[in-house]
Amino acid sequence: xxxxxxxxxxxxxxxxxxxxxxxxxxxxxxxxxxxxxxxxxxxxxxxxxxxxxxxxxxxxxxxxxxxxxxxxxxxxxxxxxxxxxxxxxxxxxxxxxxxxxxxxxxxxxxxxxxxxxxxxxxxxxxxxxxxxxxxxx
Numbered sequence: 001x002x003x004x005x006x007x008x009x010x011x012x013x014x015x016x017x018x019x020x021x022x023x024x025x026x027x028x029x030x031x032x033x034x035x036x037x038x039x040x041x042x043x044x045x046x047x048x049x050x051x052x053x054x055x056x057x058x059x060x061x062x063x064x065x066x067x068x069x070x071x072x073x074x075x076x077x078x079x080x081x082x083x084x085x086x087x088x089x090x091x092x093x094x095x096x097x098x099x100x101x102x103x104x105x106x107x108x109x110x111x112x113x114x115x116x117x118x119x120x121x122x123x124x125x126x127x128x129x130x131x132x133x134x135x136x137x
Contacts, residue, residue: 031129033089040087049137052130055088059123066100066119071112075104078119085126093122 041047062081066074082097096119103112 029091031090031092031125032133033091036089040089045137049134051088052133055084055090056127056130058084059093059127063120063123066116071104074112074116075101078104081119081123090122090126093119093126096122 037048037051041051059081062077066077069077078097078101082094082101085091085094085097096115100112100115100119103115
């Protein structure tokens with residue numbers, strides 16, 4: 001039986017959708033890679049606190065700006081957020097920002113909207129983790 005390319009594309013999309021909604025098989029990675037953060041701040045707790053405070057402020061401002069900018073600007077802001085997230089070890093947030101950046105160069109408002117929703121969730125999760133870390137210290 002010969003399968004059309006359209007059928008293959010639909011099946012691939014359905015498989016990807018199933019993977020996106022499947023629960024994780026193993027416990028998730030921490031929101032912030034503390035070992036990476038410690039390396040980036042040379043193990044200095046006060047510097048770590050300052051870096052996290054700055055990131056928290058920046059993430060909130062960048063996300064707010066993205067909500068009212070053209071896709072080209074959103075892509076640039078997402079690029080900035082991705083780099084900052086990598087600096088503190090917020091890998092999930094960095095991936096979400098990179099996805100937004102990539103999608104701003106393509107057509108498809110629906111895909112970009114979904115990616116922005118995932119980015120907003122990752123920012124919220126990371127900011128909550130920062131607040132928890134700040135309370136612990």
